[in-house]
Amino acid sequence: MFRRPRTPPPTAPVTEARKPTPTAAGEAPDATRVLSDLLARPTLEGILEGALSQGSALLGGDWRGYAILRRGQDRVAGVYGYPKALIGTPLSGPWAPMKPRVLSDGARELYEANPPELHATLDTCGMNDVRLSVVAPLNDRGRALGALILDRTSSEGISPTAQEAVTKWAGAVAPLIGVLEGREEWKAAARQITSSVVEAVESQEFDALGHAQAVAETSLKLGRAVGLVGRDLDELWFAATMHDLGKIHGETGHPQVGANFLHGVAHLTEAQKAIRHHHERWDGQGEPDRLSGEDIPLYARILAVANAYVRLGDLDRVRAQAGKGLDPRLVAALEKLPQ
Known part of the structure; x- marks a missing residue:
């Protein structure tokens, strides 16, 4: 239903530990x-x-x-x-x-x-x-x-x-x-540093303070709803938290500027794409590359829906953009989330 940027490796069930092969007390295991x-x-x-x-x-x-x-x-x-x-x-x-x-x-x-x-x-x-x-x-x-x-x-x-x-x-x-x-510990430190930098940028514009955190929270809820786990959610968090960081150089072209902050960060390539393309539109009338439909990276589509919801603050207004600016299936998933 949702095309992901990559297929995560299969993992063992998380509900129960793998039972070890029986070993006599004190005997060295294989x-x-x-x-x-x-x-x-x-x-x-x-x-x-x-x-x-x-x-x-x-x-x-x-x-x-x-x-x-x-x-x-x-x-x-x-x-x-x-x-x-x-x-x-x-x-x-x-x-x-x-x-x-x-x-x-x-x-x-x-x-x-x-x-x-x-x-x-x-x-x-x-x-x-x-x-x-x-x-x-x-x-x-x-x-x-x-x-x-x-x-x-x-x-x-x-x-x-x-x-x-x-x-x-x-x-x-x-x-x-x-x-x-x-x-x-390093993952937690990286998140804290990222949040601090974003808050410093947001503080220049009072109305923007807390926006990135709200978009990140909604993005993660949507991500889980469509089956993202583990590292996928980590990348989505960085994308959502940093999506407006490019505004430090002004509103115009800020998605491309923001994406450049992650240039060369191999573990966040999908986050970089999401930031670059979060102003694309489902109908192909967005920017910077006028991508449409599922050609827009999944993280970017999730980010666009979460961003619209946080900015508009109303599900009906978000629903009106389904199939136009926003992925209609992600909008439907948003409607099913606990509000």
Whole structure:
């Protein structure tokens, strides 16, 4: 229905981690298979979930767990066997010393380290049923990234060999997590810098302040509605946020000027096209290249609809442009979004 600029690579289902091949407690897993399992979901959350899954297998199975990352405040960044709603929750706990530990007194330390208002969340996740926990620190070249915490409702102990295997596994996977975490930090920094530059330009014209953010929010909603995910949404965000940046040199020709800011940025080539062509019209009467219909890049069509909606502030006025200035199917998708 909607022609995309490229076909994203297939990804593994995101609802459940790939189950590792059963491994006897403490037995060294096959490295090739484990790497394949981990990279099946090459995101920070996916890698952490895979790391927890493999950690459970090393302990003999029947374990669930969560991963903590230290980002100023310790937060849950991945889960295995626990509800995904736990992700993002700030927690303190027995991993604080960043040393391998086996806790035979259940989740006592976890509950004691957190305020009472979090106890209901922990109860809902079933952590009050935990009888045994294993803490495996995630250390990368002296940097404490966080920890894998594996829980079991049975109080049966584990062997020193199994604990050592999980500790070594956490140490082996930590560098990969460090790379992914660094990428997330740089992505966040790039977005913050971009937003700050755009706000500085918008501040020169009071009525424009906040326009880019509003267009970006609407563009992302539309993008998700037509099936964009991951990196596609990242590019769409940059396109929408920067679409009027060219106005720093005046209104005339600002789409081309704005597109030039991304010249040579290989990872944002589709965003560059979107900025250049967001003033094209569905009927071919736009600029700069008088493209029409689906010859206009998808991101540019999404941006045009979002831009019109934010500027006009009325669905009826946007609907009047369907099939003329705007992609009629994207306008229909906009109408279905929660207002």
